[in-house]
Amino acid sequence: MSPIKSLDGRIIGASKIARDITEQRRAQERQQLLLREMNHRVKNLFTIASSLVSLSARSATTPRELASDVGARLAALARAHELTLSRTPGSAAPAEASTTLHALITTIIAPYDDEAPSGSSRVAISGCDLSLSGEAVTSLALLLYEFATNAAKYGALSAPDGRIDIQCSDEGQQFLLTWTERGAPPPVEQRDEGEGYGSLLERATVKGQLGGEIARDWTADGLTIRLSLLRERLTG
Numbered sequence: 001m002s003p004i005k006s007l008d009g010r011i012i013g014a015s016k017i018a019r020d021i022t023e024q025r026r027a028q029e030r031q032q033l034l035l036r037e038m039n040h041r042v043k044n045l046f047t048i049a050s051s052l053v054s055l056s057a058r059s060a061t062t063p064r065e066l067a068s069d070v071g072a073r074l075a076a077l078a079r080a081h082e083l084t085l086s087r088t089p090g091s092a093a094p095a096e097a098s099t100t101l102h103a104l105i106t107t108i109i110a111p112y113d114d115e116a117p118s119g120s121s122r123v124a125i126s127g128c129d130l131s132l133s134g135e136a137v138t139s140l141a142l143l144l145y146e147f148a149t150n151a152a153k154y155g156a157l158s159a160p161d162g163r164i165d166i167q168c169s170d171e172g173q174q175f176l177l178t179w180t181e182r183g184a185p186p187p188v189e190q191r192d193e194g195e196g197y198g199s200l201l202e203r204a205t206v207k208g209q210l211g212g213e214i215a216r217d218w219t220a221d222g223l224t225i226r227l228s229l230l231r232e233r234l235t236g
Contacts, residue, residue, distance in 0.1 A: 049074065058200070073145060079107050080141035101130045101177075101234070104137060105166060108144040112152045122157065127168035130175060133236025139205045140234075146198050147179055147225065156181035156222055174212075175231045181222035210234065 004013035052073050053066075060066035083099035102125050113123045132140065148157070156162030162183035169176045206214045212229035 072149070073142065076108055076145040077138065077141055080104060080137050083107060083137065099132055099137060101132055101140070101168060104132065104140060105144060108141055109148050109164075112148045112157050122162065123164045123166065125166045125168070128170045129168065130170070130231075130234060132234055135236065136210070136234045139209045142201060143205050146201060150198070151181055151184075154185070156184040159183050159185055162222070170231070173231055175229050175234055177227040177229070179223075179225040179227070181224070184222035186220055 001014055001016045003011045004015055006012045052070050056066055056069045056073070060069055083103055105125055109123050113121055151157040151162075151164060156164050162181065165178075165180045165182070167176075167178040167180070169178075202214055206212045206227065206229070210229045210233045212227060212233075214228075215226045217224045217226075
């Protein structure tokens with residue numbers, strides 16, 4: 001506020017300037033929200049990285065193998081994380097976006113999906129799609145990565161003519177994913193994973209985080225994995 005004076009110096013009034021700071025306060029609130037979200041995500045990333053090292057160390061036999069396993073799993077998470085970011089129009093800053101289950105499967109499987117002799121993809125995804133929450137993306141990315149690497153090492157993707165069919169279906173409260181490998185080399189023996197990384201990951205992810213069940217069926221031609229997950233845990 002400022003005084004208004006007459007010609008002889010007497011104060012005869014006052015002037016006041018009012019500024020609307022609504023947008024400024026909203027910007028501050030958005031900034032605080034982003035900072036809290038960043039803090040939450042960074043803590044989650046440290047937790048995930050620590051868990052990956054601990055779980056991978058249980059099955060690794062050498063430091064080189066441990067470094068390779070952890071590095072590959074973190075790379076899979078990085079590829080999945082890219083799906084959850086988009087760029088706002090006219091801005092260089094990324095904004096959070098949702099991704100779908102089909103997009104996530106395609107991204108995780110891409111490094112292993114070398115073309116078949118016919119020139120077509122060896123991985124087919126069919127059925128309904130589903131938008132995923134950020135937490136579900138992280139959990140499913142690790143799980144799908146394990147499926148893909150096992151298929152590349154021992155299963156359908158280790159054979160020239162092997163194929164993988166991934167069928168998705170919505171059953172109301174449950175969402176079903178069936179991973180079927182065909183043309184895989186005959187299994188020498190049924191592997192007992194015990195409490196290795198894969199079984200620990202499945203127990204923590206499928207049952208603990210996604211509230212579901214997992215079942216496997218080995219055949220002479222390959223492997224079928226059936227995932228039944230709570231829909232609400234996937235969509236957040």
